[in-house]
Amino acid sequence: MSTLAINGGQKTREKSFTGWPLWDDGEKNSLINVLESGKWGCLHGDQVTNFEKEFASMHDLSVGVAVASCDAGLRIAYKAIGIKPGDEAIVPAYTFIASAVPAIDCGAKIKFADVLPGTYNIDPASLEEQITEKTKLIIAVHFAGLPARMEEINRIAEKHGIAVIEDAAQAWGSKRYGKYVGNFSPFAPFSFQSSKNITSGEGGIILVRNPEDEDKIRSMANNGRRKEAQWYEHFGQAGNYRLTEFQGAILRNQLKRYPQQLDTREKGAAFLRENLSLIEGITPLERPGDVQASSNHIFIFKYDKSHFGGISKDKFLSALQAEGIPALTGYVLPLYKQPAMADQVTGGMPDMPVSEKACKEEAVWLRHSLLLDSEEDLADIGIAIKKIQDNIKELN
Ligand SMILES: Cc1ncc(COP(=O)(O)O)c(C=O)c1O
Structure with a gap:
């Protein structure tokens, strides 16, 4: 007679664990309200705008720019830093591909650093070994939500004159050294894709540490438009990464919980x-x-x-x-x-x-x-x- 379930024995557990996503009447009612308002895009309603403020404030910041995905946020952040052909960006070897691919889109090359055995976050020593005169950017992934060793990473970056971006795809509300993620680099993209702890099915946000960078990032998420210009005036070669009000409404409910x-x-x-x-x-x-x-x-x-x-x-x-x-x-x-x-x-x-x-x-x-x-x-x-x-x- 077998004991292990894989061999036909009785399972340890028949009951499912909590599934994902979770929602309640809050999401339902907000979705109907958005539907009936007729304001479905974020340029017309205030759901996304309010969510941006609420999410930034939860991280002790004032500016967040909602985008279609964390992948989109990373692409914008790489470009905002100014990564260009011939540059190198260092990413951890144990991460999701979206941390790295924007480097290739910028014409730059990816260098890989190993992770720490205790946390699987980027190993500052391995990272420093990868630095060359071409290195322009370090992607510090807060893997599984645990903030990376940002004090050491930022010290290394400063010593070599390299920019840092936090890949905070998985790290909503995470905090280390007394500071929330998003406060350790100029731009920190987060994900709201289906599997994530806060989700609208797809979606993301870029937390912007310095409010002076807000207009630049907003423009990069909105076809290169500028605040006070005409709708069909474009100042940058940028895509449309805007969210819908339906997503904004869901996210505000998710954030409350x-x-x-x-x-x-x-x-x-x-x-x-x-x-x-x-x-x-x-x-x-x-x-x-x-x-x-x-x-x-x-x-x-x-x-x-x-x-x-x-x-x-x-x-x-x-x-x-x-x-x-x-x-x-x-x-x-x-x-x-x-x-x-x-x-x-x-x-x-x-x-x-x-x-x-x-x-x-x-x-x-x-x-x-x-x-x-x-x-x-x-x-x-x-x-x-x-x-x-x-x-x-x-x-x-
Ligand atoms: C570390 C990391 N970076 C980036 C992303 C990309 O997020 P999105 O699916 O919102 O584009 C993910 C998604 O799982 C991720 O885990």
């Missing part, structure tokens, strides 16, 4: 860190002491197969999923090994051991929404992992 959810996720993540650390071979990512808030967009633990009879991460994940735990493998390749990056690694394939190991052997991702569940629900994750460990022979 967010502080409470952030708090619940923080508690859930703290519980899981402690609970899963009790299992040999399972190491949750670290929570540095100088971090005051994390969005906990992804809860990640490191899997060590030597405590699981040598079975691969993929096989472990299949067994865990069969137990009713929706764990994910995350990024399957370091960014430099993605087929799309082939023309960026012409000087030889980098070898970044932490990113390699995270993808291939180690990183297991859990979505933010399950951190909204009770400790009793979350305890099932450890119970399922322990069950697999105790019955590992069934997988060999």
Whole structure:
């Protein structure tokens, strides 16, 4: 008789964890109000404008420019910094492709830095090794919502005269060294795509640290228009990245709920860190002491197969999923090994051991929404992992 669910045994957990997105009558009523107002675009209504102010204020800033996606926000930010052909931009090797592709669009080249084994955020030492006289930009991704080591990154950037952009796609309301993300660089794009902790299906925002940059960024999101000029006057070769009022209305409702959810996720993540650390071979990512808030967009633990009879991460994940735990493998390749990056690694394939190991052997991702569940629900994750460990022979 088999015990593990993957072999036909009983599942650890039959019940689903909290799904995503969440909404209530607030979203429903606001959508109807926008519909009936006839003001569907952000140039006509005040939903997006109000959301921009509310979101910026939540990060102790005054200016946010809503855009169609974080990808769009990053493209605008690279251009606003002035990245041009011949320049180099450094990105972490363990990130989503959108952090890097705008460099190619600007005619620049991408250089990759490894990440820290404790947090999977960009490693300042690896970053500094990649700097050449062509380096013009560092992309500091606040991976999984945990702010990167911005004090060291900004010190390095200043020393070499390089600009920094925070890729805050996953880091709504995250805080380190007493400051919210968005306060460590001139521009910080965030994502509101479907999987994100605040979502309107698609969408994004660029937080702008210096209010004097607002007009430039607004123009870059709005076909190169200027505030006081005619509708058909264009001062920059820019696209239309505007949001709809429907998205603005949803985002305002999502934002109202967010502080409470952030708090619940923080508690859930703290519980899981402690609970899963009790299992040999399972190491949750670290929570540095100088971090005051994390969005906990992804809860990640490191899997060590030597405590699981040598079975691969993929096989472990299949067994865990069969137990009713929706764990994910995350990024399957370091960014430099993605087929799309082939023309960026012409000087030889980098070898970044932490990113390699995270993808291939180690990183297991859990979505933010399950951190909204009770400790009793979350305890099932450890119970399922322990069950697999105790019955590992069934997988060999
Ligand atoms: C680190 C990072 N940067 C950028 C993006 C792009 O966001 P969007 O899907 O809104 O374009 C994502 C999306 O998952 C991301 O995780």
